[in-house]
Amino acid sequence: MLDSVRAMRRAVCPGSYDPATNGHLDIVERAAALFDEVVVAVLINPKKQGLFTVEERLDMLREVTRDLPNVRVDSWHGLLVDYCRKHDIAAVAKGLRSVSDFDYELQMAQMNRELSGVETLLMSNNPAYSFLSSSLVKEVATYGGDVSGMVPEVVHERLKAKLPQQR
Numbered sequence: 001m002l003d004s005v006r007a008m009r010r011a012v013c014p015g016s017y018d019p020a021t022n023g024h025l026d027i028v029e030r031a032a033a034l035f036d037e038v039v040v041a042v043l044i045n046p047k048k049q050g051l052f053t054v055e056e057r058l059d060m061l062r063e064v065t066r067d068l069p070n071v072r073v074d075s076w077h078g079l080l081v082d083y084c085r086k087h088d089i090a091a092v093a094k095g096l097r098s099v100s101d102f103d104y105e106l107q108m109a110q111m112n113r114e115l116s117g118v119e120t121l122l123m124s125n126n127p128a129y130s131f132l133s134s135s136l137v138k139e140v141a142t143y144g145g146d147v148s149g150m151v152p153e154v155v156h157e158r159l160k161a162k163l164p165q166q167r
């Protein structure tokens with residue numbers, strides 16, 4: 001009975017998602033199995049010129065998460081902790097690819113907790129995706145390398161449309 005009235009447990013999976021990779025999707029799916037609701041939030045960084053516009057990234061994310069009923073997609077300009085406060089989100093869920101990710105992720109987790117009390121869940125990445133990053137995918141795709149197994153189909157289609165070298 002009490003369960004039915006307890007507060008929704010919400011998490012956010014933040015990132016640039018320029019573009020989303022299979023590694024991102026794996027983390028979003030696993031977070032969705034742990035929380036009542038997961039928001040995939042595209043954090044807008046005005047200092048970074050992206051390959052895809054924020055709208056394009058949101059479109060692709062909506063498409064790849066459309067079979068996950070407790071996942072929604074949003075964008076935010078500003079501090080992640082302010083987004084969490086505004087939307088009553090208690091946890092940040094992120095993937096850890098390697099020890100080299102760890103230092104930076106730990107620093108951000110500690111800063112976010114200091115600022116707002118929000119917890120961070122660092123999930124071990126599927127080893128099959130530990131070499132994947134959006135930047136490497138873009139670089140490989142720019143020079144015509146095959147990234148079809150590294151990103152969802154809809155992302156691959158968009159990369160092909162954007163980069164003539166990508167087949």
Ligand code: PNS
Pocket residue numbers: 014015016017043078079080081107108109111112
């Ligand atoms: O996909 P990325 O670029 O590695 O994601 C990094 C991101 C967007 C999660 C991080 O830069 C972030 O949280 N930016 C929002 C601004 C903010 O809150 N900065 C303080 C972090 S402690």
